Amino acid sequence: MRFESLAVWQRACRVTCEVYKAMTLCKDNVLKNQITRSALSIPSNIAEGEERETIKDMVRFYVIAKGSAGELVTQLYIGIKIGLIESSVGFSLIDEVKQITAMIVAIIKYKRSNISEI
Template sequence: MRFEQLDVWKRASRLSCQIYQVTESVSNWGFKDQITRSGLSIPSNIAEGEERETLKDQIRFLYYAKGSLGELVTQLYIGIEVGYLAKEPALLMVQEAKELAKILGAIIKQKQSKSKS
């Protein structure tokens, strides 16, 4: 299956697009750069992992994507707190990021058990 067909990749890509949209008017370049990079890293790492030949590499890149989700959640909370992001849309993105992290965790476990058999 190509990564473009994966629901988790599609959802992560939409989340990344939302990050770009909600940060369009943020004037703090450092914050804007960091949060858009972490958001972009998620679907990018899912795609890169799926293009790798070995399960070990695939799992490693899924872990990178999962780590970027944690980074993104942190940045969303900080963005709310400092007033860069509107609370309600940012909290919806936090919820989506947490759901994606759970999905990635399940995919990682599935691939790990596949690699052991």
């Protein structure tokens, strides 16, 4: 299956675009760069994992994507708290990232149950 057809990848790409839009006017370049990198890492690692040859390798990249999602949620909370991200936008993004994380966790469990090469 091509990664482009995966709902989790599609949603991760959409949330990444929304993060970029939310950060457009942010004047704190350090936070802006970190948040956008974390967001971009989620769909990128999903895609890279799906392009790997073994299930074990695929799972490793899904785990990295899950970690990036955790980073992004943390950074969004901080951005909201310090007033760099509008609350309703930030909490909406956090909710979507948490839903994507749940999808990633389900995929990790499914793929791990099919690993025969470990």
